[in-house]
Amino acid sequence: MKKASSLSELGFDAGDASSGFFRPVSDSSSSAADGVVVTPSAHRRRLTKVSVIGAGNVGMAIAQTILTRDLADEIALVDALPDKLRGEMLDLQHAAAFLPRTRLVSDTDMSVTRGSDLAIVTAGARQIPGETRLNLLQRNVALFRKIVPALAEQSPDALLLVVSNPVDVLTYVAWKLSGFPASRVIGSGTNLDSSRFRFLLAEHLDVNAQDVQAYMVGEHGDSSVAVWSSVSVAGMPVLKSLQQSHSSFDEEALEGIRRAVVDSAYEVISLKGYTSWAIGYSVASLAASLLRDQRRIHPVSVLARGFHGIPDENDVFLSLPARLGRAGVQGVAEMELTEEEAKRLRRSAKTLWENCQLLGL
Ligand SMILES: NC(=O)C1=CN([C@@H]2O[C@H](COP(=O)(O)OP(=O)(O)OC[C@H]3O[C@@H](n4cnc5c(N)ncnc54)[C@H](O)[C@@H]3O)[C@@H](O)[C@H]2O)C=CC1
Numbered sequence: 001m002k003k004a005s006s007l008s009e010l011g012f013d014a015g016d017a018s019s020g021f022f023r024p025v026s027d028s029s030s031s032a033a034d035g036v037v038v039t040p041s042a043h044r045r046r047l048t049k050v051s052v053i054g055a056g057n058v059g060m061a062i063a064q065t066i067l068t069r070d071l072a073d074e075i076a077l078v079d080a081l082p083d084k085l086r087g088e089m090l091d092l093q094h095a096a097a098f099l100p101r102t103r104l105v106s107d108t109d110m111s112v113t114r115g116s117d118l119a120i121v122t123a124g125a126r127q128i129p130g131e132t133r134l135n136l137l138q139r140n141v142a143l144f145r146k147i148v149p150a151l152a153e154q155s156p157d158a159l160l161l162v163v164s165n166p167v168d169v170l171t172y173v174a175w176k177l178s179g180f181p182a183s184r185v186i187g188s189g190t191n192l193d194s195s196r197f198r199f200l201l202a203e204h205l206d207v208n209a210q211d212v213q214a215y216m217v218g219e220h221g222d223s224s225v226a227v228w229s230s231v232s233v234a235g236m237p238v239l240k241s242l243q244q245s246h247s248s249f250d251e252e253a254l255e256g257i258r259r260a261v262v263d264s265a266y267e268v269i270s271l272k273g274y275t276s277w278a279i280g281y282s283v284a285s286l287a288a289s290l291l292r293d294q295r296r297i298h299p300v301s302v303l304a305r306g307f308h309g310i311p312d313e314n315d316v317f318l319s320l321p322a323r324l325g326r327a328g329v330q331g332v333a334e335m336e337l338t339e340e341e342a343k344r345l346r347r348s349a350k351t352l353w354e355n356c357q358l359l360g361l
């Protein structure tokens with residue numbers, strides 16, 4: 001049953017509601033009646049609009065984190081399930097008294113996203129316990145064929161941020177279907193995996209994870225690459241120090257830690273059915289860097305042809321450290337990799353590119 005959620009839906013005209021409380025200022029020292037009334041001009045600051053497509057576990061974790069971080073003036077939610085969608089919107093609206101002022105709108109129709117600065121796509125199937133991300137490809141590509149062209153039509157100048165899995169291949173799909181330049185199509189990629197890596201190292205070294213510089217690159221998934229050669233804390237190389245203090249810190253141990261990072265998503269999925277909080281914070285940090293033109297470096301999925309020996313003719317998207325700002329991807333760091341790391345990255349690129357080619361886009 002749909003109930004009214006605003007006073008105007010209950011029949012109260014909002015038109016003059018605030019005039020009973022507020023009187024315009026006058027620039028004359030005499031009374032407002034004979035002075036020049038200065039009517040507040042239309043709001044001049046350009047408002048920031050973020051759309052979240054898919055109001056499931058991940059979409060709602062992202063929306064609520066963006067809300068609490070005050071990153072948008074308006075958030076539009078889209079989902080295929082109207083009741084769930086309205087329920088989620090109302091639940092967030094009811095927190096208005098505790099949050100920065102943000103207009104929340106929702107609809108099953110993509111027109112609600114019109115004029116977005118940033119569109120975040122989280123719609124789609126998720127893994128069941130033990131299932132790989134790549135296994136979701138066919139189901140989610142079919143969905144993207146519906147969602148992405150409609151989104152691009154409503155917001156031709158938006159930044160497009162893909163979160164649905166398999167995120168690297170779907171970022172390629174979104175790039176193809178939107179017709180946007182590659183600088184405006186980004187996948188959340190290994191921003192999350194890198195946080196998991198930093199968390200594990202921070203626990204071991206007993207420091208704050210924010211002070212651990214460490215990147216996972218390549219696929220957001222099984223073939224991701226831990227860039228051990230550049231892991232540092234306070235400018236000190238961590239690998240060398242760990243190898244000096246633990247004789248057992250060999251190749252096998254390094255692979256064990258990389259595998260633990262990869263398996264952490266599988267573990268959360270097997271325990272609670274899905275992952276949500278960490279990806280919510282991860283994507284909100286990307287939204288902040290993009291919308292506030294922060295020029296921060298994040299490992300995200302970008303068009304990677306030509307980097308680290310990835311062939312120029314392979315339009316593969318995978319994660320590399322990228323500088324993010326209001327225009328999107330403003331350059332990819334030419335990070336130094338060991339020959340072994342570069343080889344693993346190319347292997348990851350090959351797996352992803354083979355999946356992209358199957359789509360015939
Ligand atoms: N890139 C990353 O690091 C992560 C990606 N994910 C991925 O995010 C996606 C979503 O995961 P959850 O939110 O847990 O799933 P969920 O099942 O809770 O939510 C998916 C939502 O998409 C909606 N949807 C389906 N078709 C739609 C359409 N045509 N238009 C609009 N909405 C539509 C569904 O109604 C549902 O509410 C999955 O593909 C999952 O694998 C999840 C966690 C991390």
Ligand SMILES: CC(=O)C(=O)O
Pocket residue numbers: 133165192265275279
């Ligand atoms: C589900 C997923 O992609 C993650 O949590 O890493």
